[in-house]
Amino acid sequence: MKIEQAIVLRNEQIAHGIWRMSLVAPDVASAYVGPGQFISLLTDDSWDHLVRRPMSIAKINEDEVDIIYKIFGDVTDHFTKKCPGDSMNILGPLGNVFTDYNSEFAEPILIGGGVGLAPILNLYDACEKAVMIIGARSADEHFLNHKPDNSVYLTTDDGTAGIEGNVLTALKNMNLSENTILFACGPEPMLIAIQNYADEYNIRAQLSVESYMGCGVGLCQGCVIERQNGQVMKHSYHEKYSLVCLDGPVYECDEIIFG
Amino acid sequence: MKIEQAIVLRNEQIAHGIWRMSLVAPDVASAYVGPGQFISLLTDDSWDHLVRRPMSIAKINEDEVDIIYKIFGDVTDHFTKKCPGDSMNILGPLGNVFTDYNSEFAEPILIGGGVGLAPILNLYDACEKAVMIIGARSADEHFLNHKPDNSVYLTTDDGTAGIEGNVLTALKNMNLSENTILFACGPEPMLIAIQNYADEYNIRAQLSVESYMGCGVGLCQGCVIERQNGQVMKHSYHEKYSLVCLDGPVYECDEIIFG
Amino acid sequence: MADLSIKIGHTTFKNPIFVASGTFGYGTDNPELVDVSNIGAIVTKSITLNPREGNPPPRIVETPSGMINSIGLANIGVEKYISELLPIYEVMDTPIIMNIAGSSITEYIDVMKKVEAVSSNIVGYEINISCPNVKEGGMEFGVDCEMTEKLTRELRNFTDRLLIMKLSPNVTDITAIAKSSENGGADAVSAINTVVGMSIDHKTKKSNIYTTYGGLSGPAIKPVGLACVHKVFNAVKIPIIGIGGMVSSHDVIEYILAGSCAVQIGTANYRDPGIAEKILNDLNDYLDEQNLNSITSLIGAVKTYV
Amino acid sequence: MADLSIKIGHTTFKNPIFVASGTFGYGTDNPELVDVSNIGAIVTKSITLNPREGNPPPRIVETPSGMINSIGLANIGVEKYISELLPIYEVMDTPIIMNIAGSSITEYIDVMKKVEAVSSNIVGYEINISCPNVKEGGMEFGVDCEMTEKLTRELRNFTDRLLIMKLSPNVTDITAIAKSSENGGADAVSAINTVVGMSIDHKTKKSNIYTTYGGLSGPAIKPVGLACVHKVFNAVKIPIIGIGGMVSSHDVIEYILAGSCAVQIGTANYRDPGIAEKILNDLNDYLDEQNLNSITSLIGAVKTYV
Numbered sequence A, B: 001m002k003i004e005q006a007i008v009l010r011n012e013q014i015a016h017g018i019w020r021m022s023l024v025a026p027d028v029a030s031a032y033v034g035p036g037q038f039i040s041l042l043t044d045d046s047w048d049h050l051v052r053r054p055m056s057i058a059k060i061n062e063d064e065v066d067i068i069y070k071i072f073g074d075v076t077d078h079f080t081k082k083c084p085g086d087s088m089n090i091l092g093p094l095g096n097v098f099t100d101y102n103s104e105f106a107e108p109i110l111i112g113g114g115v116g117l118a119p120i121l122n123l124y125d126a127c128e129k130a131v132m133i134i135g136a137r138s139a140d141e142h143f144l145n146h147k148p149d150n151s152v153y154l155t156t157d158d159g160t161a162g163i164e165g166n167v168l169t170a171l172k173n174m175n176l177s178e179n180t181i182l183f184a185c186g187p188e189p190m191l192i193a194i195q196n197y198a199d200e201y202n203i204r205a206q207l208s209v210e211s212y213m214g215c216g217v218g219l220c221q222g223c224v225i226e227r228q229n230g231q232v233m234k235h236s237y238h239e240k241y242s243l244v245c246l247d248g249p250v251y252e253c254d255e256i257i258f259g
Numbered sequence C, D: 001m002a003d004l005s006i007k008i009g010h011t012t013f014k015n016p017i018f019v020a021s022g023t024f025g026y027g028t029d030n031p032e033l034v035d036v037s038n039i040g041a042i043v044t045k046s047i048t049l050n051p052r053e054g055n056p057p058p059r060i061v062e063t064p065s066g067m068i069n070s071i072g073l074a075n076i077g078v079e080k081y082i083s084e085l086l087p088i089y090e091v092m093d094t095p096i097i098m099n100i101a102g103s104s105i106t107e108y109i110d111v112m113k114k115v116e117a118v119s120s121n122i123v124g125y126e127i128n129i130s131c132p133n134v135k136e137g138g139m140e141f142g143v144d145c146e147m148t149e150k151l152t153r154e155l156r157n158f159t160d161r162l163l164i165m166k167l168s169p170n171v172t173d174i175t176a177i178a179k180s181s182e183n184g185g186a187d188a189v190s191a192i193n194t195v196v197g198m199s200i201d202h203k204t205k206k207s208n209i210y211t212t213y214g215g216l217s218g219p220a221i222k223p224v225g226l227a228c229v230h231k232v233f234n235a236v237k238i239p240i241i242g243i244g245g246m247v248s249s250h251d252v253i254e255y256i257l258a259g260s261c262a263v264q265i266g267t268a269n270y271r272d273p274g275i276a277e278k279i280l281n282d283l284n285d286y287l288d289e290q291n292l293n294s295i296t297s298l299i300g301a302v303k304t305y306v
């Protein structure tokens, strides 16, 4: 875990309201463990917005770290103003990683919804083979192509690209085996649907979840999510909750309860 | 008085710690009355620094407004980051003006200390003829040349440029007549010295003063300076004080008492 | 277009965006930057029985996302208010709420009686029992339930116009003071006045404010104001006018959700004297987008977990 | 190089830069980003008699130049503190101040007695009588002079180590509570804990904090903390540990000038867990530049006008 003044290499809009930023961040990149990890960013020295903003790592390439972000509020809006050569204060890499995606027999299906696709893309790069489903509301929010032959499926709520429907629509049309593992990141309703689906069909699923983070490093106890199945307590001070910043953001789907 | 998104045309360091910014601000420029007036600036939309920063107008040229500023704290530091094409939210023109500098027989001596030279330069441009004295601590804070033949005198505390000493040193060596009017802007100790000098030798002097401003437009009653000589109350709610933002920043030297 | 009008007591305002006392002068300046006839109401700078020179400078300093002031209730006094301002208000389109400060019950009453004795179109009074910067700022009332109730009851006797008590956040329990205001017969309470704060210049080692302590305002105190409004909303039945750190229509919506039926824009006016008008337009757009006819359904409608 | 050491009661600290309770965990994490041996003291997260799960999320939200939290005193309980942490503290170079919270005088005493019963090298206790987020946060003590004095006096009986009472800003008169702490026998007071605040999401109309109200911290409250410290400095003789919104050595100097003999860095740690060390270095440079041998001459040295 490092704090670093990263240098912006590229910062471009890649779809409607969605941007990709490449940062030169040798310290953070060299401490990187694997897909699922995230970094936490500041726009500048101002204490107006004092809390860092967590963003999943979308790609690591030598000393480059990429994020994919959506304009949500003030800070992500500021991100879009950054030009090549500007610096960004980042903390990372943070959090745990997806597991077993390349283990023998594993048949990974990767599911990304909205900007939840950032860690999913990163995971896709790391997978020896995988099916990937990416959902969005409409075609203009997609920047990948629907390529069923390459096992890349897009969905749109309005049918303007790929499969009409949501990622669950696509998932339900796939042949799942006992070796299937789902890896998902996206809005909470999507994750809940996948949690229910995995439970019903008894499929293993790893979910990358979000939570409001004060520090990203275990100091504030702000980022809790409720546990289930009496998993051992790790970093939170009580077994009822888990710290998403340290124990997560990736959980087996039967480890947690959404609020 | 206008609020305008001005566009930065130039923004350059002109001496040690001193910058000059040219803004395209047609609305403000067209409402301009004369030397002595100021504008009040924000760096950006952030409410972290919510109070505007007042800066004297150093030059007006058609729709261009220039300021000369010193890096003092956070906001002036942010000013230096502005590039041509960036915008600045400005309010102005504000305040009153120097008077009688071009009246018959008037022999104006203009005195600027530190960044107090901004309104003095503006006044110099407007004067048909004038002597000008500009003081600084040392040569690297000057960006003009010592030209006694043109009646432009520089002073430095350390003697590295122009006359060694302060602006009073230079002033005391000049021939003053009953038609002399001093026009001064600079640090408070300098203004007090000029006030005393003018009083002693019974010379007329107009001083441009500073005061912490909350609004610049008479709403907050924050920017008061004590009056003397029972001048009529103008905008402040009580005759004891005057509002620098509306009644000032230019005062006859016997109108005010420094704190 | 939504109907933005709101009612406090028996007075109807064309919209809920007011400007706060001390941040808009007497409402008679700045014609260029703002069309005051669009503002819901102007609460004028606190008036005392006698004119006050206010505190010596420095009176103002910026702090993170806020500012501290210690103006010290500089004002022209009630006589001039009556002779110079009331005639102007007569011909203005904007409702005027007169803010009164005093150091004794008699002083508050004397001011009010003088104004009630002449004809005027002001719609009501906001009683400042919460100015932290001067001994005479009424703070001994604002922190004491009995005094607050007594003052309210006395003033109630002298006016049928709106009577609004302005509450201080610098107390252990703001709801107690709100209840005392209600019991005393106030039509509404407004909350909050500024939060006590201090600022020091580390370079000069000097206090940045002449009176050492001053009143903190601006976005920094928005969370404090929201908490106060929400607590008071759950404690009294009379309407609440929310104040504290609002700079946008989003902030205003938050204050309404917390329980305000109207709001006052304060410090934000210093950055842009026309901001209240802009906020009003944005609020209008918001209601249209949300297909709401009025803000009524939003008042106190915040969804809490517990 | 200046001598940064300071003395509180009979305890000497190598420097005045502490980290605040709840913002640095139990001081046993984050070895990578900070060398904790440079920190003046670590005040550990509030400990209660029994482990506490804390409040449900959302527990945290950003506000202008600040944040609100409602962690709800989640903690491992005193038993685990004794069995798991005290042994680690034994071998750590940094002085540990244990922060205790409770809902009754007996609970505070029980926690302290358990710790006093075992051997440990903790240097003292900070007593949290000011947590605004939970019923059991001790706020009934923190707002009441008699209770504060009684609690302090009782605890004083059980320890010779440093006894520090942590004061709340959410009271009408913080100096009264400070005096009660002094009368009860506290070695020092620390001020301030968080300011009560609320945050609403205007889009979802939901409270951003599960418990509706939470504690505001960060630069936004620096003026409030400075005012509290300065007032308390003028009211009591015991040392004051300043807390609230510090993010730089300049802020620390301001707090010292206001009357603090040491300070605690809180929320700033979340941005940069190494910030206390950086502030310490900057403070050192400042003293050197100013040719000062120690901070002693700066304590309470703010020049006020009145």
Ligand SMILES: Cc1cc2nc3c(=O)[nH]c(=O)nc-3n(C[C@H](O)[C@H](O)[C@H](O)COP(=O)(O)OP(=O)(O)OC[C@H]3O[C@@H](n4cnc5c(N)ncnc54)[C@H](O)[C@@H]3O)c2cc1C
Pocket: A038, A051, A052, A053, A054, A055, A056, A057, A067, A068, A069, A070, A071, A072, A073, A074, A075, A076, A077, A115, A116, A118, A119, A209, A210, A211, A212, A213, A214, A249
């Ligand atoms: C582990 C993790 C990974 C994430 N990865 C991505 C990603 O790859 N791409 C992406 O676009 N977004 C990602 N997010 C969400 C991202 O952090 C928020 O969109 C961002 O913080 C919004 O900031 P803002 O100032 O623009 O919006 P704001 O106006 O501050 O807030 C809008 C919403 O953003 C969320 N948010 C704000 N601050 C935080 C915070 N400190 N911690 C968590 N959530 C916050 C809240 O839900 C809030 O309601 C991730 C969040 C987490 C926890």
Ligand SMILES: Cc1cc2nc3c(=O)[nH]c(=O)nc-3n(C[C@H](O)[C@H](O)[C@H](O)COP(=O)(O)OP(=O)(O)OC[C@H]3O[C@@H](n4cnc5c(N)ncnc54)[C@H](O)[C@@H]3O)c2cc1C
Pocket: B038, B051, B052, B053, B054, B055, B056, B057, B067, B068, B069, B070, B071, B072, B073, B074, B075, B076, B077, B115, B116, B118, B119, B209, B210, B211, B212, B213, B214, B249
């Ligand atoms: C009428 C007038 C004209 C001025 N003209 C110039 C000019 O031409 N060039 C120039 O460099 N400076 C000028 N100043 C001073 C300038 O406003 C301050 O240097 C600037 O505000 C500093 O801001 P900061 O954030 O960089 O520093 P900060 O860290 O905020 O403050 C440093 C000092 O700047 C002063 N200051 C800060 N905010 C204000 C404010 N709102 N109003 C008044 N003073 C403030 C205070 O003395 C403060 O102690 C003028 C001031 C006034 C009142």
Ligand SMILES: Cc1cc2nc3c(=O)[nH]c(=O)nc-3n(C[C@H](O)[C@H](O)[C@H](O)COP(=O)(O)O)c2cc1C
Pocket: B214, B220, C020, C021, C022, C023, C045, C046, C069, C071, C073, C099, C128, C131, C166, C192, C193, C194, C216, C217, C218, C219, C221, C243, C244, C245, C246, C264, C265, C266, C267, C268
């Ligand atoms: C410079 C200044 C002067 C003020 N004067 C008064 C006053 O005379 N009477 C009063 O009741 N409130 C006064 N206030 C308080 C405001 O009306 C308001 O309650 C407070 O500033 C909080 O709102 P804000 O954060 O939007 O500014 C003043 C505030 C400021 C900043």
Ligand SMILES: Cc1cc2nc3c(=O)[nH]c(=O)nc-3n(C[C@H](O)[C@H](O)[C@H](O)COP(=O)(O)O)c2cc1C
Pocket: A214, A220, D020, D021, D022, D023, D045, D046, D069, D071, D073, D099, D128, D131, D166, D192, D193, D194, D216, D217, D218, D219, D221, D243, D244, D245, D246, D264, D265, D266, D267, D268
């Ligand atoms: C997330 C969080 C948790 C906190 N937990 C505690 C606590 O357990 N006990 C306590 O006495 N203070 C607690 N505090 C208060 C801090 O110790 C400190 O008093 C306050 O945050 C003000 O300082 P700051 O502005 O530097 O953060 C907590 C603060 C935060 C932000």
Ligand code: FES
Pocket: A212, A213, A214, A215, A216, A217, A218, A219, A220, A221, A222, A223, A224, A243, A244, A245, A246
């Ligand atoms: S974000 Fe602070 S503990 Fe997880």
Ligand code: FES
Pocket: B212, B213, B214, B215, B216, B217, B218, B219, B220, B221, B222, B223, B224, B243, B244, B245, B246
């Ligand atoms: S700066 Fe507000 S009245 Fe002059």
